[in-house]
Amino acid sequence: MAIVSVPGVEALGKVLEEGNGDFLQRVLLAGLREIMEVETSAVCRAEPGERSPDRVNHRNGYRERDFETRLGTLDLAIPKLRKGSYFPCFLEPRRRWEDAFRNVVTEAFVCGVSTRKVEALVEAMGAKGISKSEVSRIAQGLDTEVEAFRTRPLEGTYRYLWLDAVYLKVREGGRIRSLATLIALGVNPEGRLEVLGVDVAESEMGEAWKAFLESLVERGMKGVELAISDAHTGIKSALRKVLNGVTWQRCRVHFMRNAGVKLPKAVQAKWLEKLKFCFAAEDQNEALARIRTLARDTEAKHPDFARFLDEAAEDVTAFMAFPREHWRRLHSTNVLERENREVRRRTDVVGIFPNRASVLRLVGSLLLDQHAEWISARQPYAKV
Numbered sequence: 001m002a003i004v005s006v007p008g009v010e011a012l013g014k015v016l017e018e019g020n021g022d023f024l025q026r027v028l029l030a031g032l033r034e035i036m037e038v039e040t041s042a043v044c045r046a047e048p049g050e051r052s053p054d055r056v057n058h059r060n061g062y063r064e065r066d067f068e069t070r071l072g073t074l075d076l077a078i079p080k081l082r083k084g085s086y087f088p089c090f091l092e093p094r095r096r097w098e099d100a101f102r103n104v105v106t107e108a109f110v111c112g113v114s115t116r117k118v119e120a121l122v123e124a125m126g127a128k129g130i131s132k133s134e135v136s137r138i139a140q141g142l143d144t145e146v147e148a149f150r151t152r153p154l155e156g157t158y159r160y161l162w163l164d165a166v167y168l169k170v171r172e173g174g175r176i177r178s179l180a181t182l183i184a185l186g187v188n189p190e191g192r193l194e195v196l197g198v199d200v201a202e203s204e205m206g207e208a209w210k211a212f213l214e215s216l217v218e219r220g221m222k223g224v225e226l227a228i229s230d231a232h233t234g235i236k237s238a239l240r241k242v243l244n245g246v247t248w249q250r251c252r253v254h255f256m257r258n259a260g261v262k263l264p265k266a267v268q269a270k271w272l273e274k275l276k277f278c279f280a281a282e283d284q285n286e287a288l289a290r291i292r293t294l295a296r297d298t299e300a301k302h303p304d305f306a307r308f309l310d311e312a313a314e315d316v317t318a319f320m321a322f323p324r325e326h327w328r329r330l331h332s333t334n335v336l337e338r339e340n341r342e343v344r345r346r347t348d349v350v351g352i353f354p355n356r357a358s359v360l361r362l363v364g365s366l367l368l369d370q371h372a373e374w375i376s377a378r379q380p381y382a383k384v
Helices: 008-016 022-044 089-110 115-124 131-148 208-216 231-240 250-261 265-278 284-298 303-316 324-330 335-352 356-375
Strands: 059-069 074-080 158-171 173-185 191-203 226-229 247-250
Touching: 022 059, 022 074, 022 089, 022 158, 115 284, 131 191, 158 191, 158 335, 158 356, 173 208, 173 335, 173 356, 191 208, 191 356, 208 231, 226 231, 247 250, 250 265, 250 303, 265 284, 284 303, 335 356
Parallel strands: 158 226, 226 247
Antiparallel strands: 059 074, 158 173, 173 191
């Protein structure tokens, strides 16, 4: 009958801390082989070739594995079993370290640390010879989770929808390109914010947004009443084609910036303050009346500004047709802009992404974490 415990394992571990040279490597390797044989016999409840009524398993060859020690790299031949698997006791600490190491690499990658810096971090932890490609391979373990998040079914109705894009540099075809990362947020039936989708597109043109919105609809997005974005023509065109009939709210923050450009700097503060006052109205009709009055007051000296107000008035006050308690959250893309700033803070560390998959891995992971926070928040974002 094979013994269950392996005497001397602790003492043998001390060999890892001292000495070097081929002789000590051979001694250590011989000792480790003996440990594996004893442990395997214990698992099988029989020695190699032994006929025993107590036997519960059989050996089935070996698998090779490198074992890094202070004496150098050892080539281990780990016994395989016909049923189940065997893992040497002296590798358990290493396996736990590897799990911790993978967690460190993954967390560093999500925080925007470049692969070169992660490589330096790993070496500082005592793991030599870890290449940038190996770090990237470990980070790809996030892909399955992110892809499941990006393609999950969208259930229920999403009354409010925010859309925006972040441009990131990606290396493709031997050159560096600026690609649009499209992001959509929505409010679910419980009034909580959700990240509905994220994707990387050639640009922010109409076709890219159209395909993005179509993918959201295919996944189950429905019930959208108000879409909030800046005045990008691609978004407006895509909304008309995919979500025709949905009210569009022009982001008021972007609107104010664009309005300022229509005025001389000397009078910007004066007229923008009056424009800001227009949004303090009790309802949409009053706000529209104030904006149009302001347009008439300025059309003689500042015709471009007046024309801009006339053209944008309906769209920039669209949020006022919805419940008043939601106005503060619906008049702009601020909630999405905050996420974009966090994305840029992390992606600026990376600089240039090696491919689109790495963009989705990082940005998708960040948005997944934020999504989880919103879903578990005590208070809903907007009581729909």
